[in-house]
Amino acid sequence: MRLRLALATAASLALALSACSSDVADDDGAEPASGASATPEGPWTFTDGSGEVVELAEVPTRIIAHAPAAAALISYGIRPVGIYGDESVDTDPNLDGVDLTGIEILGEEWGSIDVAKASTLDADLIVADWWPAEKAHSGLENSVKAKSKKLAELAPVVGPSQGGSILNLAEGYEDLAESLGADVENSQGAEDKAAFEKARDAFAAAMADKDLTALAVSPTADLLYAANPEFAPELLDFTEWGLQVVTPDAPDPDFPYWENLSWENADKYQPDVLLIDSRSFEEAKKTVAAQPTWTSIRAAEAGQLIEWPAFWLHTYADYADALTKLTADLADVDDTIGD
Amino acid sequence: MLLAGLVPVLAFLSVTQGSRDIALRDVLDAFGHFTQSSSVDDTVTVRLRVPRTILGLLVGAALGLAGTLLQGLTRNALADPGIMGVNAGAAFAVVGSITLLGVSGLAFHVAAAFVGALAATALVYTVGSLGRDGATPVKMALAGAAITAGLTAVTTGLLLTDLAAQQQYRFWQVGSLAGRYAPIVTGVAPFLLVGLVLALLCGRWLNALALGDDAARGLGVSLTRTRVATFLVVGLLCGAATAACGPIVFVGLVVPHVARFLCGPDYRWLLPYALVLGALLLLGADILGRVLGGTGELQVGVVLGILGAPFFVLLVRYARLAEL
Incomplete structure (x- = not known):
């Protein structure tokens, strides 16, 4: 429980960092939803942080993402259809400067996801960090309400693993975005890198x-x-x-x-x-x-x-x-x- | 007498022992040449351990006495500050001041907790005394339980919406003597001292109440006035104690039983015994927590729970406890 609390608050209490604004620019909404213009042919495979290989017949285009994962994907032009965060989208440092226009907000508090709303989004992939110590993805950990955990029944969940370096995550999301058809070379993400x-x-x-x-x-x-x-x-x-x-x-x-x-x-x-x-x-x-x-x-x-x-x-x-x-x-x- | 003799012994241990190893000579030295700019050992001894020791003794004595008063007043062997709404009121005030007013810092928590504890005590008494037969013990216990439940629900509701408040609250709600320095001690000490003196004067009233309402009235004791006065003293003692250290359970519950076991049911003896035992129990548990915690410390509330519960079970099982 203490572990859970610390991890949850870890992502959610970094209010003081608002000065560190991300420079992920607004693309004037010109980017097609989910980077669909370049969606490659299926089948699609991705190795999750847990080591499990997820295989789908088609490349997923309707993605629900945990807030930090969403910020990473958006920087590569992959726009999720829904996000859930550990705190209000207005205060989450991960979302500072990120354009959320047209994205459904499914949760703004750790451990609480509106699965009923999520189920109307017709999602084909859910993206969140994998926590090796807890063997769970962000937002779906053991102490989360059973009702919120049903999110995982809507679509496969993938994400890079938390680990010895922040770069595991940054590179992991880059790879994931590329597999989803993002033009990584010519993206905001490449400039960020x-x-x-x-x-x-x-x-x-x-x-x-x-x-x-x-x-x-x-x-x-x-x-x-x-x-x-x-x-x-x-x-x-x-x-x-x-x-x-x-x-x-x-x-x-x-x-x-x-x-x-x-x-x-x-x-x-x-x-x-x-x-x-x-x-x-x-x-x-x-x-x-x-x-x-x-x-x-x-x-x-x-x-x-x-x-x-x-x-x-x-x-x-x-x-x-x-x-x-x-x-x-x-x-x-x-x-x-x-x- | 023997018990009273243990107080200076524990106080000595409390100043000389702790999570930091300081040689006895350096401890004694610290008092000789202490100034603001002296060594870390001096700072720890004089500015950390001395206030902590004083606070431990005062709060322990206050909780022991308050528990005894409450058990006598309500004629309920399970009465302790917790069921009279004191902890719930203090917790509500602390959380409310963090979430609604946005104040933070230990000093604010102390002030808020004190006000909250007193307000809850007053509310419990008012609700408990509604109706024709006034503040009967059963009605007060029920009012305490009901108001505790109500306040706890609101507190939990506020906490759930505010993670930052949860962070601050969880340090307060364990019950600890750590991090309480001179300003807090001097802030609550007057309330505690006044409360302690008044509590010791309640012995004769409680003896009369113990005979039953009719007998007490027959002895010329005004039931209402006695109950109001005693309840005020309890509110003062528990409010100040809870404000300073957070909710500390168990001391108020177990000390009256041990005291009754040692000296019988006469409140004129019970109260001084409870005072000394409460002080010994709380400070002793705090010293244990400091010595056993490695480079950190175990909060006194945790130590009391871990060691106190089995001790109480043994006491109940193997000793013949005196009836109320």
């Missing part, structure tokens, strides 16, 4: 000049949660590109996403910079102000706090924006503060 590569190279170049260590945290009134990068793909990516994210040595065995630090032990790790969970960034700043031991972390004392885009990134466009912001935020950070 180029922007992402540029942003990543700039990030890596900036990190190469420094010797930065970071700790990703989520502070609350009674405990300081230190994130375990093993379960936060963007943190593994940052480490790969030169920002050393600390791996806590004693994650909670029941909930290995975090090591729970009592405020007495706030100074256990001494990074150069603290990455603060974007889902509660503003709240966290107030919370830590009341904690006498917060400044026992030297990075906190030095004010080296930046926002960590936590657990929500899916697309090249959002990743490009997030990395550009991180690179800027990290530009003035002193790399001699931590151990």
Whole structure:
């Protein structure tokens, strides 16, 4: 249950990131529905994140997608007929700047999908991330209401797997879009990917000049949660590109996403910079102000706090924006503060 | 006497033990040269553990006393702050202030919870005293249960529509002494201290009530005035305790039974026993949670549930509990 809650809120609480707007442009509605102009001949096969190979006689054209998956597909010109999200489409960072004209909204709260409405859309494919730890697609996990889970009976469900890098998702949706007939080369998605590569190279170049260590945290009134990068793909990516994210040595065995630090032990790790969970960034700043031991972390004392885009990134466009912001935020950070 | 002697022992342990290892010498040192800019060990000792210890003792004493008062007042061995609508009222106020007013932060939660707890207590008493025969024990228990159910339903409804509020609420609703520092302690301590003193003065009334309504009236005790006054004290104690720490179950339920087991049914003895036992139980459970939690901590509400429940079952099974 705790696991479920965290994952659900992971995607749904990243309100503070509205500044990172995606630049997925409005295509003036000129794009034919579902990219149908280029729909290739069937049969169609796709290997789902679960490893299962889904085979259909025709290439699917009427797609229902989870919000982040929809954002990715739309960037390649594949327009779903319906979407369901974990929060309001107005606040979901994944949908920021995405044109939803003509798309049916089937759910705006985690665990709740209007299956009756979905059944009228005549869908032939459902697209959502696959969560290997829970062996389920987003929105269809164990603790979701049985009524909402009936969505899976309408059409086959596919999606790339969550895993060691955000790029698993970004590349997975690119492949999926291509199989559905998208002209990937000449899409917004291709521009996003180029922007992402540029942003990543700039990030890596900036990190190469420094010797930065970071700790990703989520502070609350009674405990300081230190994130375990093993379960936060963007943190593994940052480490790969030169920002050393600390791996806590004693994650909670029941909930290995975090090591729970009592405020007495706030100074256990001494990074150069603290990455603060974007889902509660503003709240966290107030919370830590009341904690006498917060400044026992030297990075906190030095004010080296930046926002960590936590657990929500899916697309090249959002990743490009997030990395550009991180690179800027990290530009003035002193790399001699931590151990 | 022996029990009272344990209080300083636990207080000492509470300041010296915790999830962070600090040598005894450094703990003692901390009090000698403490200033704002001193070491982390000093900060932890003086600014984290001392307020926490004081709060643990006060809240434990308050809950133990409130439970005893309620059980005497309602002549119901299962009465505890939870069934009188206190927790539900506080929870509703906290969630309402997050979702409807948009305020956040522990200090706001404390204020909201206090107001909510007092309002719920007043409401329970008002509803319970409707009708010709006034606030009888059964009617108050029923009013408490009904208002708890109603408030809980609204609280849940509000939470379901607001994930951000759920995040904040789940930390408050466990019941914890962690993260409560000097401002909160000094904020609720006056209410708790006044409540504790008033509660200790209720012994004679409760003895009279224990004989039954007619006998009490015969002894010259005004039933209505006694019930209103006692209920006010309970609201004050539970409201302040719940505000500071979140809903802490079990202390208010079990402490009166242990006290009755130790000293018999005379409330003039029961109340001081309950005060000391409540303080010992809550602080002891908190120390355990801190020591057993590794680099983190187990919330005191969790420890009480895990250790307290089997203990209570054993007590009920093998000891002859005194009748109310």
